[in-house]
Amino acid sequence: MPEARLSRRLYAAFLLVEGGVCVADIGTDHGYLPIELVKCGKAPSAIASDINPQPLEKARANIEREGLSLKIELRLTDGAVGLEDRAEELVIAGMGGELIAEIVRKAEFTRKKGFHMVLQPMTKTPELRRWLWDNGYRITCEKYLEDSGHFYTVLSVHYTGESTEYTTLDAEIGKECHRVGLDNDGAYALSCEIKLRLYDLNNKIQGKSRAGISCDAETELYRGLSAILSSLERN
Ligand SMILES: C[S@@+](CC[C@H](N)C(=O)[O-])C[C@H]1O[C@@H](n2cnc3c(N)ncnc32)[C@H](O)[C@@H]1O
Incomplete structure (x- = not known):
């Protein structure tokens, strides 16, 4: 059972894989994800790649142990x-959003209609969403989850060649369509994340107000996030 062997975060990424003939896991480290994809038959073959030799050796040992070389x-x-x-x-999971965007930008072959990627940023998620929408990638599904006290987002992304319009709020926490019908886990994780954002924003707004600097953008974002939090808590 992959859900027993993968962390909640990697299992969420596993679930979003569509099952191409060969799925490449970029920055694989331990190689757990490609191992589970192949082991359970979701992908007939996979590539485990990494920029560093040490993690790749870790992946090699795990793959050999599973007899999947x-x-x-x-x-x-x-x-x-x-x-x-x-x-x-x-x-591409477990890296910063800006690094993920840079890896995708350099991978020309992902700009083929329908090409699918599962992206799981650890930081700078708004920047990644913006880059994807500006560059012809559509976020078709977004999962929110909590794993060991941390909030994560996993994005399912298809290349369409058309840019997507978005608001600041969309970039911050994803589009409304992905929040419709969230399960309890997803709603809980997103609510916790929004509360943290509201706390930070409140500090920023107070700091700027004290310094006499305009904080209209932060105030608008605060209102938008508060409204989403209320609707998540109502449902
Ligand atoms: C924190 S680990 C994430 C491992 C795994 N993907 C996960 O989500 O659990 C990040 C891995 O990405 C690799 N990495 C960092 N920059 C990379 C790049 N430009 N190309 C490929 N791998 C990279 C690191 O060597 C490391 O093994």
């Missing part, structure tokens, strides 16, 4: 460089 290829590479010949779907 013929189905999971190891690649020592920066981002998706050199993977265009094989990778039909990408997972």
